[in-house]
Amino acid sequence: MTGGGLQAFGIWLILALAWTSFGVILIRNGIALLQLLIATYVFITRERPSERAQALWTRQADLAPGIAVIAPAFNEELWIVESVRALLALEYPSHEVIVVNDGSTDATLERLIQNFALVAVERHQVAELQHTRILGVYASMTFRNLMVIDKENGRKADAVNAGIGFAHTPLVCVIDSDSIIEPDGLLRATEPFMTDDGSLIAVGGAIRVVNGCDVKGGSLRRIAIPRRMLPRFQVVEYLRAFLTARVANAHLGSLLLISGAFGIFKRSLLVEIGGYRHDTVGEDFELVVRLHRHMRDRGEPYRIGFVPEIVCWTEAPETLLGLRNQRARWEQGALETLWRHRAILLRPKYGRIGLFALPHFVVEDVIGPPLELIGYLVIPAAYITGVLAPDVALAFLALTCLFGTALSIGTLALEETQLKRTPTAADLLRIGIAAVLENFGYRQANLLFRLVGMKRYLRSETGWSAVPRVGLAPE
Amino acid sequence: MAVAINQFCAIFAAAMAIILGLLILRRLRAERSQSERAEVERRVTRSYLRRINNLSAPNDTSKSYRAARLDAVSHLSQLVRGSERDRLLSLIEADGLLDAVIASATRGSFKRRMTAVHLLEQFGGDRCVETLTDVMASETTGEVRITAAAALARLGRLPPPFQTISFLEMQGKTPNLLHLTLFRSLAVDHADVLREIAQQNTSPAFRSLLIEALGWCKDADMLPALAAWSKSPHVAERCATLKAAAHIGHPAVAPWVHALLADADPDVRALAIETASSLGLRKSLPAIRAMMSDPSRWVRVHAQKASLGFAAPVAA
Numbered sequence: 001m002t003g004g005g006l007q008a009f010g011i012w013l014i015l016a017l018a019w020t021s022f023g024v025i026l027i028r029n030g031i032a033l034l035q036l037l038i039a040t041y042v043f044i045t046r047e048r049p050s051e052r053a054q055a056l057w058t059r060q061a062d063l064a065p066g067i068a069v070i071a072p073a074f075n076e077e078l079w080i081v082e083s084v085r086a087l088l089a090l091e092y093p094s095h096e097v098i099v100v101n102d103g104s105t106d107a108t109l110e111r112l113i114q115n116f117a118l119v120a121v122e123r124h125q126v127a128e129l130q131h132t133r134i135l136g137v138y139a140s141m142t143f144r145n146l147m148v149i150d151k152e153n154g155r156k157a158d159a160v161n162a163g164i165g166f167a168h169t170p171l172v173c174v175i176d177s178d179s180i181i182e183p184d185g186l187l188r189a190t191e192p193f194m195t196d197d198g199s200l201i202a203v204g205g206a207i208r209v210v211n212g213c214d215v216k217g218g219s220l221r222r223i224a225i226p227r228r229m230l231p232r233f234q235v236v237e238y239l240r241a242f243l244t245a246r247v248a249n250a251h252l253g254s255l256l257l258i259s260g261a262f263g264i265f266k267r268s269l270l271v272e273i274g275g276y277r278h279d280t281v282g283e284d285f286e287l288v289v290r291l292h293r294h295m296r297d298r299g300e301p302y303r304i305g306f307v308p309e310i311v312c313w314t315e316a317p318e319t320l321l322g323l324r325n326q327r328a329r330w331e332q333g334a335l336e337t338l339w340r341h342r343a344i345l346l347r348p349k350y351g352r353i354g355l356f357a358l359p360h361f362v363v364e365d366v367i368g369p370p371l372e373l374i375g376y377l378v379i380p381a382a383y384i385t386g387v388l389a390p391d392v393a394l395a396f397l398a399l400t401c402l403f404g405t406a407l408s409i410g411t412l413a414l415e416e417t418q419l420k421r422t423p424t425a426a427d428l429l430r431i432g433i434a435a436v437l438e439n440f441g442y443r444q445a446n447l448l449f450r451l452v453g454m455k456r457y458l459r460s461e462t463g464w465s466a467v468p469r470v471g472l473a474p475e
Numbered sequence: 476m477a478v479a480i481n482q483f484c485a486i487f488a489a490a491m492a493i494i495l496g497l498l499i500l501r502r503l504r505a506e507r508s509q510s511e512r513a514e515v516e517r518r519v520t521r522s523y524l525r526r527i528n529n530l531s532a533p534n535d536t537s538k539s540y541r542a543a544r545l546d547a548v549s550h551l552s553q554l555v556r557g558s559e560r561d562r563l564l565s566l567i568e569a570d571g572l573l574d575a576v577i578a579s580a581t582r583g584s585f586k587r588r589m590t591a592v593h594l595l596e597q598f599g600g601d602r603c604v605e606t607l608t609d610v611m612a613s614e615t616t617g618e619v620r621i622t623a624a625a626a627l628a629r630l631g632r633l634p635p636p637f638q639t640i641s642f643l644e645m646q647g648k649t650p651n652l653l654h655l656t657l658f659r660s661l662a663v664d665h666a667d668v669l670r671e672i673a674q675q676n677t678s679p680a681f682r683s684l685l686i687e688a689l690g691w692c693k694d695a696d697m698l699p700a701l702a703a704w705s706k707s708p709h710v711a712e713r714c715a716t717l718k719a720a721a722h723i724g725h726p727a728v729a730p731w732v733h734a735l736l737a738d739a740d741p742d743v744r745a746l747a748i749e750t751a752s753s754l755g756l757r758k759s760l761p762a763i764r765a766m767m768s769d770p771s772r773w774v775r776v777h778a779q780k781a782s783l784g785f786a787a788p789v790a791a
Contacts, residue, residue: 026480033487047589047618062659063652121783126776168776195621197649391477398484406488409495416498425502432495 014382021375022392025399028368029407031360032240035248036410042251043308043418065170065193067095067186067264070163072156073177077106079218081115083177086218088143092186095173096145098163103132103153112148117141126168129161129275130154137166156260157276157283164270172270176261178315180210180220185311189264192305201291202265202304204250204258205311206242208421209235211318220313225427230323233438234316235431240411243308243419250306254357256292258304260284262312269294280340282333289341292353296344310421324449331453332461334365369450372400376444401439408435512543520547527555527562545572545594552597564600573598577606581614588619596626604632612642625653628660636661636668646677650684658688666692670700679707683715690719698727705731710740717743717750729756736762741771748774752781760785 069087073080080099087097101109112118118138125134132154140146151162160174171193173186182188189205211234212226226232249255258265263284273294276283288304295302317323338361344350345358379396382388412435415422422428505512523544525532548567555563567573576598579591592610595603610623611634624643627633639657640646662669666689673685686704689697701723705716717735720728735747736759748766751759763785766778 045585047586063656065652122779124772124776124779126773168780194652195618197651389477391481395477395480395484398481402484402488406484406491409488409491413491413494413498416495416502425499425506428495428499428502432499 038248068167072159082218102159125165161275210313327449328453662692679709683711686715690722
């Protein structure tokens, strides 16, 4: 190939990458805008949620299906007693708490035994879904609805599966060890089951970032926004994810993800599909995709619901290292799931899951991140060298930074009009500023972290990179 | 195209920024008047509490106070009982608040009609019941109708069974937990009618609901019918008789609850164990212990739990 030929090829390649990146970002932002509009419609037209839990209790007390809250615990000696007390105090007519001590090497189990008067009992599992050994089962002499399972370490999925195996209730609520459930969170999240015709198989709820809030005794006392910018950016992200994307997807019957921090499922169905998978770091995403696949293979009508009220608070990473580990794990989990269930992609048999929801995830999680990063490099270069028109370069910037900001601000406006959980006007302004600033650095850093996740997936890494917890003292 | 995208992004961003700016200003204004609003709410609540107790109190009926008054009476209606509740309801009517809520129950957005239905339930009273019944009969949106029906059920004022079934077009629909609320409420005064409907040619799912609801009538006359349904070919119906038996708690149910311990379906066997345990049927204990080697794990777990329950010392 001659020098001129090489140059032409180079220009062609740059332009191809630039336009491909531009196109994918246009599609992603278009879908995000559609989700915002659908979510706005859902919020405007839905019944106004009860302001007081008392009203919910009155309506549901004698009908509420029994729930087992499954709380996996690994090395939680500092927080476990408070967390379990808070779970036992949840406002719900009939719930039990199953704590699964997943091979803790600290005094988690001892603290539980001491503080809840636990005695060893003999209990058989309804289903053996875990891969590790159960070392002991404990019942509380003071709290009849508390059970503690002690087992060998097997990570979260295995711990939750063990808990599911001991549950007898029609529903199970799966949470993370650091989840803080709102006192009426179970009542709100089970409200869809009141009018269920038997087709509702799972419900997710909105989750918010607890960093900066005042937490005492395992319960949220006062809402505040984080002082540091990194968790503040994540407040914006969580709002976008839970108040627009998930609301819209649930409305369209294509919700693919119920967060591991809080999800309610029909126990019998989880047992039927074998519980969570142990061989993925994205077990929550994989479970819901598998539920969709299972129900569509059976040809039975089903629904996966979403409650846009805030039912749970969770700690977000406060350091870049923690964020990197979390986002890389999410990306790796997404890729593992997409690959495992690639057979349903674009297959009409799987309806909007196969034809729209999963392909959207491919665009969002597989193609999108590397192409957007390539765009940040290629498009300015193409503009500087004169091969790309200034308007196109500006449009790329507008789509990534300006449009992204607008979506975040739109979500914030939705939250303010519909949920109003941001404490003050000043806090609203602070989060609004974070919604602008996140597009200049934070968003791009997340793209890099996703590439780390892609690398880990391609190298088949199986380690669980922990996110350091800073605890929940007010800032 | 690029120019159009740039313009659209700029306009969209500007619009969102303006909307958020307005919301921040609105919030700021609300915060500044928060103490004033709180004082208004306190004053209104105190006024109603004094008037409930037949004490004199100022009553500002201006429109600006309407939201505060509605909120106050909505909250108070969940806290007061008996004659105080009746008195509160008469005050709500006298202040014209009830007219506003009744009007909202039949016009306006879905959200507004549902809020009105919940408020009418909280207030109770004859006019509220009348409006809820009208909504149940004539509202076009099914969800509002069934919510009105559930509200009437909790007030104990649901129309008779045939009317309820007709208003809600329940025949041919898959029943849900809310429907169970309705029939439970009807079972106390209309057990005979529910039994008659259940004995008609109707779907097993619908019949199961009716059977289960009969447990709430606490009427021993229903026992022969329940005993007959315990032999139904449909699993859901056999389960429903067990749930009804658990609620009726009459010793006459013991023979057929015991018989269902040997049912072919594991769900029925498990529920029979639970029912026998809750009724304290010690005579079933040997059979339950034998079920600890049942082929179904679900049954074995229930048998173990029930055995332990029977073995536990009874509180004095």
